[in-house]
Structures are given as C-alpha cells and as structure tokens.
Amino acid sequence: MKIWLDGVLKDVGSAHVSVLDHGLTVGDGVFETLKAERGRAFALTRHLERLTRSARGLGLPDPDLDEVRRACSAVLEANPMEYGRLRVTYTGGVAPLGSDRGDAGTTLIAAVAPSAPRPDTTAVVTVPWVRNERSAVAGLKSTSYAENVVALAAAHRAGASEALLANTVGRLCEGTGSNVFVVLDGELHTPPLSSGCLAGITRALVVDWAGAKETDLPFEVLEQAEEIFVTSSLRDAQAVVRIDDRELGAGPGPVTAEVMRIFEVKAASDIDP
Numbered sequence: 001m002k003i004w005l006d007g008v009l010k011d012v013g014s015a016h017v018s019v020l021d022h023g024l025t026v027g028d029g030v031f032e033t034l035k036a037e038r039g040r041a042f043a044l045t046r047h048l049e050r051l052t053r054s055a056r057g058l059g060l061p062d063p064d065l066d067e068v069r070r071a072c073s074a075v076l077e078a079n080p081m082e083y084g085r086l087r088v089t090y091t092g093g094v095a096p097l098g099s100d101r102g103d104a105g106t107t108l109i110a111a112v113a114p115s116a117p118r119p120d121t122t123a124v125v126t127v128p129w130v131r132n133e134r135s136a137v138a139g140l141k142s143t144s145y146a147e148n149v150v151a152l153a154a155a156h157r158a159g160a161s162e163a164l165l166a167n168t169v170g171r172l173c174e175g176t177g178s179n180v181f182v183v184l185d186g187e188l189h190t191p192p193l194s195s196g197c198l199a200g201i202t203r204a205l206v207v208d209w210a211g212a213k214e215t216d217l218p219f220e221v222l223e224q225a226e227e228i229f230v231t232s233s234l235r236d237a238q239a240v241v242r243i244d245d246r247e248l249g250a251g252p253g254p255v256t257a258e259v260m261r262i263f264e265v266k267a268a269s270d271i272d273p
Helices: 044-058 065-078 146-157 201-210 254-269
Strands: 002-005 008-011 029-037 083-091 107-114 121-131 162-167 172-175 179-184 187-190 227-232 236-243
Touching (some): 002 065, 008 065, 029 044, 044 083, 044 201, 065 083, 065 107, 121 146, 121 227, 146 162, 179 201, 179 254, 187 201, 201 227, 201 236, 201 254, 227 254, 236 254
Parallel strands (some): 121 162
Antiparallel strands (some): 002 107, 029 083, 162 172, 172 179, 179 187, 227 236
16 A cells, blocks of 8 residues: 655555654644545545645644645555545644644645445434534544544444434534434434534535535434434435434435435536535
8 A cells, every 4th residue: 555645655564654743642633534436536625625624723734735636646546446535634743742833844644545335324323422512623623533433432332333422502413423414394404513513525515415404403303303314425425224222214214315316416427526
C-alpha cells in the first residue's frame, strides 16, 4: 500500500509520523472519509470544503486544497481497487507535549483501503452518552474520536452497527459516524446543525435531493418514528430495521426506499455534486 505523507508517496511500512505529532498526543487534527469507486472519490469538493471548515474551527492553518487533491489522486492511482475508503488526515504537526502548538508546520496524510458497499439495512442502538452541542469542537470532524469509539463498541456488543446519541438537552443529534433521519406522518426529518451534529456530506445531499426537513426533535422520537435511516459517506442511505429492541420491518420502508433510489440515481450522474 502507498500512503501520501507531507507531499510524498511512501510505502506504508516507511510512512512514519512523529510520536510528537499533535494529532497523536492531543487529537489536534481533522479528517475526512470519502467513498472511492474505481479510482474516483465521490463529492471531493464538498469534503475539501468541510476539511477547511473543520481546520478553521480548530484554529489550524487552511489546508492546501490543491495538495490535498494531488494526494487523493496519487493514492487512488497507486492503490487501484473497485471500492475503497479514502481517508485524509490533517493535524497540527510536531508540537510540545501538551496543548500548546509547535511551529514545525502541519501534517497531511492521505490513504485508501479496500471496503465494501454497505447492506441496505442495519440495526442501531441508543446509548446513554450525549453530544455537547456547545462544545468548542461541536460539528467539527476532529480526530478527537474516543467518544465515538466507546459508543460504537457498545453498539457492536449489542449486535448493531451504529449508536445514536442525544445532545445535552435531550434532543436527537446523530450517530457515532453518521447522521440520522426519521419519518413522521410520512414526512422526512433530520436534526438541525444546531443540535451539535456533524454537517454530513451525505446528509446535505439527502436534504437537497429528497426534500428532508431540518427539525429540532426530542430523542424519544426514535420510539415513534415510522421509519429511520442513517447516512454517511460509506453508508449512503441505510435503512434501520431494528433500534434497541424495537423492530421496524424486514427492509427499507417506502420513504426510505425512495430516498435510497434518488440518492443512487443522483450520485451515479455526478461524481462531485
């Protein structure tokens, strides 16, 4: 495998980041995960715009997006695969042991690994932990991801692929690595960005393409929703058929199925919507 590290393609065995990199020591970094099919990254421009927003939110210098594009192209060309997970990581670089940043410059990494399209359906669970919608990093795709690791592990122990979280005031927020949509009285809703959720790329496309409403919802809405689905770059739109002990059906409901159809058609017609 070839990895892009600070301007150079390297073999994975020789692509080393300093043990003093601020992304490692304190999680001072941002990242993007993109779907890659046959050497092409989906919605690359939107992902690069969000990478810049996240970097600015942390106070990092704007990434050189021309270099990020070169990095993505280089690793996709060097690692041909039918379907993959493309990851771009951008950190504060080498710094002192502590929260203060150093002056050595940032670190940029791009890597791709084989993946597989997700199934149309999945199970999710709710967890007792919450998103802090007032956090300094709310809505940023930060490498400080330990909260998600803990919640996702709990989901896996329960036989689910995702965990859904409320925010600190008991409103529906998001999953550990996904956005959530619910169907109420036949209408499609998703939490607003003010809930503290990530401004998901797939979320935005579903809102635009399927006409979903951004609605402040209580977490308990998950107990009454007629349909639920989650979205992410690798899931696209994925129907939830079980949440905790509640069964929602054997397959996607009619609204979810239509969203999945629309997304497939629109995404196939434009690699960079």
